[in-house]
Amino acid sequence: MLKIISNDDFKQFSQNAQNAPRHRSHHNLHDTLDAGVQRLFISTEPDTYMRPHRHSEAHKWELFLVLKGQLDLLIFNEQGQVTARHSLSPDTNRAIEIPPNTWHGYACMQSGTVGLEIKEGAYIPTPKEDFAAWSPAEGESGADDYRNWMRSAQVNDAF
Template sequence: MLKIISNQDFDTFAENAQQAPRKRSHHNLHEQLEANVQRLFISTEPDTYMRPHRHSEAHKWELFLVLKGQLDLLIFDDNGNVTQRHSLSPTTNRAIEIPAGTWHGYACMESGTVGLEIKEGAYIPTPQEDFAPWSPAEGENGADEYREWMRTAQPN
């Protein structure tokens, strides 16, 4: 079956993120969580907090493409220091592939941002040990401040 995603769909994705409590929403293209390849649109707003994490399984690379708006990708070392920062947008870098085991997090820089994430499946929720221990969990005290820090943090 053909799956066609229109500009109107992008607007709907963005509206869903604006209305969501976490200020982001997902639209899966894969039909089952067990699919060998996970393909999903992720819509984000600047108030979302995407906690730094890694995918520790050797086959869990992540390809991310920004189709509308801007996300900044931050790469961290094991101590939580920013080692790289990359802008992703239609006018800068469109896509980036993150190797397995790499600490990373995203800062949404523009309202209405829509990206496409592709990674090997099946979907397994991120285990606690793959969330950065030096960053607050979503909803914890300090998470909003950490999110704001991520919006401007630069490599050391």
Template sequence: MLKIISNQDFEQFSQNAKDAPRQRSHHNLHESLDAGVQRLFISTEPDTYMRPHRHSESHKWELFLVLKGQLDLLIFDDEGTVTERHSLSPETNRAIEIPPGTWHGYACMQSGTVGLEIKQGAYVPTPAEDFAPWTAAEGESGADEYRDWMRSAQVGDKN
């Protein structure tokens, strides 16, 4: 079955994110969470918090493409120092592939941002040990401050 995603769909994805308590939404292209390849559109708003994490399984690379808006990808060392920062947008870098075991997090820099994530499945929720221990969990005290710090953090910075 063909799956066609239109500009109107992008507008709906963005509206879904604006309406969501977490300020982001997912639109899965894969049929089930057991699919061998996970493919999903992720719409984000600047107030979303995408907590730094890693995919520790040796086969769990992540390919992320920004199709509208801007996300900044931050790469961290094991102590939480920013080692790389990359802008992802139609005007800068469109796509990035993150190798397994890499601490990373995204900062939404523009309202209406829509990206496409592709990674090997099946979907398994991120285990607690794969969330960055130097960060607050979503909804906890300090999470909003860390999100705001991520928007401006530069290489060499540590919160």
């Protein structure tokens, strides 16, 4: 089946994120969670918290493209220190591929941001050990402070 995503769809994706409790929403292109390739639009707002995590499986690379707005990708070492920060937007870097077992997190820098994530499937929820122990879980005390720190953290910073 042909799948067409229009500018009106982008507006709806952004509206969905604005209305969502987590300030982000997903629109899957893959038909099932066990699809061999996961393809999804992720709409985010600056108040969303995307906790640092990794994909520890050897085949779990992640390709992320920003189509509208801006996300900053932070790469961390094992101790939670920022080792790299990359702006992703239509005006800077459009896409980035993250290798397996890389600690990373995103900071939404602009309202109405829409990205496309592609990664090998099937979808398996991130196990507890693949969320960074040095960062608070979503909804925990300190998560908002950590999210705000991520928005301005620079290379060599640690929370």
